Structure formats: C-alpha cells, structure tokens
Amino acid sequence: MRRPASALPLPLLLxxxxxxxxxxxxxGELLPNGRGLDPSRxxxxxxxxxxxxxxxxxxxxRVRWWMxxxxxxxxxxxxxxxxxxxxxxxxxxxxxxxxVVFDQLTEMKKRGMPTVTTSVSFRSxxxxxxxxxxxxxxxxxxxxxxxxxxxxxxxxxxxETEVARLPADVSIVLQRHDETTDGVGxxxxxxxxxxxxxxxxxxxxxxxxxxxxxxxxxxxxxxxTTKQPPRVMESFLGQFALEERRSQAHxxxxxxxxxxxxxxxADSENDVLxxxxxxxL
Numbered sequence: 322m323r324r325p326a327s328a329l330p331l332p333l334l335l336x337x338x339x340x341x342x343x344x345x346x347x348x349g350e351l352l353p354n355g356r357g358l359d360p361s362r363x364x365x366x367x368x369x370x371x372x373x374x375x376x377x378x379x380x381x382x383r384v385r386w387w388m389x390x391x392x393x394x395x396x397x398x399x400x401x402x403x404x405x406x407x408x409x410x411x412x413x414x415x416x417x418x419x420x421v422v423f424d425q426l427t428e429m430k431k432r433g434m435p436t437v438t439t440s441v442s443f444r445s446x447x448x449x450x451x452x453x454x455x456x457x458x459x460x461x462x463x464x465x466x467x468x469x470x471x472x473x474x475x476x477x478x479x480x481e482t483e484v485a486r487l488p489a490d491v492s493i494v495l496q497r498h499d500e501t502t503d504g505v506g507x508x509x510x511x512x513x514x515x516x517x518x519x520x521x522x523x524x525x526x527x528x529x530x531x532x533x534x535x536x537x538x539x540x541x542x543x544x545x546t547t548k549q550p551p552r553v554m555e556s557f558l559g560q561f562a563l564e565e566r567r568s569q570a571h572x573x574x575x576x577x578x579x580x581x582x583x584x585x586x587a588d589s590e591n592d593v594l595x596x597x598x599x600x601x602l
Contacts, residue, residue: 369473394417395418396455434450472513477577
C-alpha cells in the first residue's frame, strides 16, 4: 500500500571506494569491508495477487527480473489461488525460488479473519496472511539473517547494493521515512518494503490481531473524541518498528524503479489504477 512521498532522508549507509570499500553505519562508525550482509543469504518475500492475466504477466516479469538481475533467494507468495504457472515451468528446479500459492478468502475464513473486501483494513489483513503463509510454507526463511518483504510489482536495481552495505547484525530495515511528507501520518511508515530478523518478523506478525478491525485489549481505552490511527499495516509497522524499536531501525536510501517497470498505482479503496507512476521507493 503506497502513500505519496517526496522528502528523502540521507542514505543510511555510505559505500566508499570499491575493492577496499569501507562502510559507514548510522553512528558514523566505519565498518571494514566484508562485515556487511551477503544478499545471497537474504531472502525476499514477494507478495502477489495475480487475479487476472494482466497481473499474472506483470508478476512473472518481475520475478524473472529478480532471478536474472540479483542473487537474492525469492519466496513468491501468490494469494489469489491462480498461481504463476510460467514460473513453475521455468524455475521449478531452482533452489533460489520458492512458490507459495493459496486463495486468500478461503484461508481467511479458515483462520477466523474478516473477509469484507471493502474494509479499509482488508488489504493489510491479507498482507499479514501472505507473510504468515510464507513463513509456514518456506521453513528456510527462519534460518536467514534477515528477511525482506517487498510488494511484488516492484523491481529495485540498487537494493542488492544497499543490502550489502547493511551491518551484518541489522535487525530492522525500513524504507526512507519522513513523517511530515510520506502521507501515512505520525507513527506510521510505508510497507512496500521492510525487513526483520526471522525472530522479530514472528513477533511483529503476532502483534497484529487476527481480527485486524477488533479493538486491542492491551491498548488503553481512548476518549471518544480522540482520533485513532487506521488499523492498517503502515500503522502496525510504525508502532512496532518506529515507536518501540526506532534505535534498531536502519532506513534505506531512495531506491529507483526502472522506467519500463513503473506501473500505475492502485486506488486504495476501489482497486483501480490511477495516473501516478512511482519513480522510487
């Protein structure tokens, strides 16, 4: 779910030189080359809803791009139940690609999750389910040093470089963030791309209620006049990563999207494409 963003924070990490590169962390401390993350050990969970032929082709093209232009292991989660048959035939034997296919409405009913597709929080509930299914079906995710989640329509040519610049002990990775301009409100953060260690990912997903619209029993009862933040992925992610664990969070610099891979953004309420093509995350 994307909100407009314009102001960009400084890049989290700075790579100097090439073969004798030095990496600078958040505090400006220099890390010797080789202490960063190995992208080939950092899986990306690509979330997809390929409910028609156009979306199927778009997601297949994106996964092909990642397979041919990066070393990331990929866990592709397709939640319409239609799957991505072309990928199975092309990469079925590849150890880098794992496909997880399920029907989100059927699975939501099994788990007692709300299935009102017109609800403001439905997409966030579906996004949580996609991540739960990824960890349930692909046990290798639990052995990774870091797991990234990325909305499946994006390709980001500079992501691998930026991941390699992260310190090896990083536990939270977020998109660039500016509460005054990102359009998600104070305490929230965009959720197209984020990452945690497997243990923190598990804690985060458990922190989101199964019935995402239900009031939290652990939260204090607010006065009737107090406007509460929407119960969507951006606010849950913001509460977990920004409000409670900001000191652990690393923010990625702007990640450009190739022109030929930019797509119109979907209206969050009506699921129709609007005339806004994102240039970067």
